[in-house]
């Protein structure tokens with residue numbers, strides 16, 4: 117590995133910025149997929165983050181003497197450095213089986229929260245510090261060799277972590293590629309109940325509950341609980357929550373496509389939205405929605421209230437937050453309803 121003259125400060129800073137953008141982008145993307153084809157997103161996040169940690173060490177070494185002379189601008193930089201370090205440490209700790217409980221939040225929630233806090237701090241930091249790079253800062257054989265060494269080293273450490281995890285038999289050893297750890301699979305209703313933020317409705321009374329199918333359909337219709345007692349479509353699928361656990365079950369109910377065929381969907385409809393009694397809602401592209409399940413049962417048991425009785429969406433390959441519970445509405449539409457992003461965050465706030 118080439119050593120000697122320290123890298124140019126602008127090269128270090130631009131490497132950090134590139135790394136931070138990559139790690140934030142893959143971190144964000146990781147929240148909306150649970151499909152194994154997308155596992156590279158998680159790999160890129162981990163390797164990128166380990167490389168970022170190495171470059172950050174070089175930067176902190178360079179600025180070490182300035183840290184003792186505080187100014188408001190410098191405070192932002194110091195807080196940014198601490199938050200990034202905290203994000204890196206919580207990420208690595210999670211990978212190695214760490215746990216932590218702060219109220220309803222776990223270690224992975226803390227990691228994500230710190231990661232999101234990086235965004236505004238980084239923007240303020242850049243507002244003070246942004247300098248365009250010069251080509252000479254970024255070019256050269258030594259730079260390419262060093263950059264390559266950091267990336268190869270990070271990929272190597274990433275692989276070594278899994279060997280270490282298995283040797284020490286940590287809780288991290290058996291996680292999925294999404295980072296989630298197994299909880300209560302195949303145990304009927306006996307797996308964690310997770311509601312996002314404040315969604316906590318009273319139990320749904322099946323005698324007054326109705327499912328309304330509306331939007332780009334021939335004629336809106338209502339279905340009662342009675343109509344849903346006979347569903348026998350089964351699907352083995354993993355519910356994978358972004359707070360860091362997954363649970364695999366056999367779900368039973370109705371194919372969404374069957375219900376939509378009965379009502380008749382307009383030919384150019386593109387999205388199907390699932391709406392909860394709480395206002396919480398999420399959409400799937402229509403082809404995917406057709407294959408999804410509206411479940412009444414889990415491993416042969418009637419869904420409990422906490423898991424979404426009488427009806428919940430089972431969307432294989434999607435993250436848990438997209439599996440809408442207590443579904444009372446299906447809306448077929450041409451365009452995507454972007455307000456659902458807000459609805460999943462604030463649903464339940466009265």
Ligand code: HEM
Pocket residue numbers: 136139140142143144146147158161162163165166168200203204205206207208210211227228230231232234274277291293294295296
């Ligand atoms: C500056 C921001 C961030 C940094 C520096 C960072 C850093 C890290 C590090 C060092 C790891 C451990 C990798 C390993 O040791 O293999 C990790 C894992 C992880 N991070 Fe981040 N992260 C950031 C932001 C985020 C965000 C915003 C999210 C989600 C929104 C996220 C989600 C995850 C997940 C799910 C894992 C676990 C992956 C696994 O178990 O293999 N991170 N992160």
Ligand SMILES: Nc1nc2c(c(=O)[nH]1)N[C@H]1C(S)=C(S)[C@@H](COP(=O)(O)O)O[C@H]1N2
Pocket residue numbers: 307308309310311312313315355356357358392393394396422423424435436437438439440441442
């Ligand atoms: N209506 C509604 N559906 C919801 C939620 C919610 O808060 N409200 N939480 C989601 C989240 S974040 C997850 S991980 C799963 C959890 O399902 P479970 O409680 O059955 O484990 O439900 C999803 N469906």
Ligand SMILES: [Mo]
Pocket residue numbers: 310356357358359436437
């Ligand atoms: Mo979740």
